[in-house]
């Protein structure tokens with residue numbers, strides 16, 4: 001299979017700080033049909049600003065993962081619109097959506113999703129290699145240095161701890177210099193020390209590399225690493241916090257019954 005050529009893999013101009021890199025407007029998502037239909041998102045409007053680390057919080061089943069998947073173009077809304085930059089995702093063909101995800105979005109999931117037969121370095125550059133894009137060596141060195149993987153480049157995932165594997169996944173998400181990184185419970189499978197390291201790396205990616213990161217989490221301590229938190233309940237945005245501290249987040253979580 002020949003990969004479609006990348007249109008503009010590098011040197012993209014970063015969006016101005018504070019502008020929305022991703023947003024949804026009037027977003028409703030119904031999973032299933034008929035008697036089994038579940039409204040996971042109910043008229044949600046929220047924006048994720050450039051150069052910021054935002055948490056999406058809320059009780060189990062409140063729609064956090066659905067929101068992340070819909071704004072990242074992994075799932076389609078039932079009504080309303082999701083935008084990456086100024087691009088409305090519902091107007092894109094499957095191929096255009098695949099290219100947009102490849103070129104403009106990085107993903108980190110709870111399961112690290114590394115390729116076991118590839119080395120750390122090969123895993124980090126895999127998406128670029130598949131896209132036929134030439135890695136920007138300076139950027140890759142910066143990313144690999146930021147996540148502290150310099151001495152592990154030729155190891156395979158099975159030779160790494162869970163925390164180290166998730167660092168590889170973070171480096172992979174950053175490697176193509178995406179406009180935005182979406183992370184779904186990225187510390188869910190990690191002990192608290194490794195989880196803290198991953199959150200610290202994502203924080204540095206925002207502060208030092210200018211990345212925009214949106215993270216779904218249950219954990220008030222994880223949210224305390226972010227610049228802002230959006231709270232969902234029953235598929236609706238019910239609250240938001242700037243500069244969340246663990247105490248403030250815990251207070252909101254208790255109020256929402258999470």
Ligand SMILES: Nc1ncnc2c1ncn2[C@@H]1O[C@H](COP(=O)(O)OP(=O)(O)OP(=O)(O)O)[C@@H](O)[C@H]1O
Nearest residue numbers: 031032038040058059060061062063064065066067
């Ligand atoms: N593919 C699906 N088919 C049917 N219902 C779904 C599907 N995905 C999610 N749901 C339902 O939509 C609602 C929101 O789910 P979602 O996974 O977005 O919530 P969440 O806040 O991420 O939950 P958790 O914290 O438990 O992961 C839930 O009631 C869930 O059961």
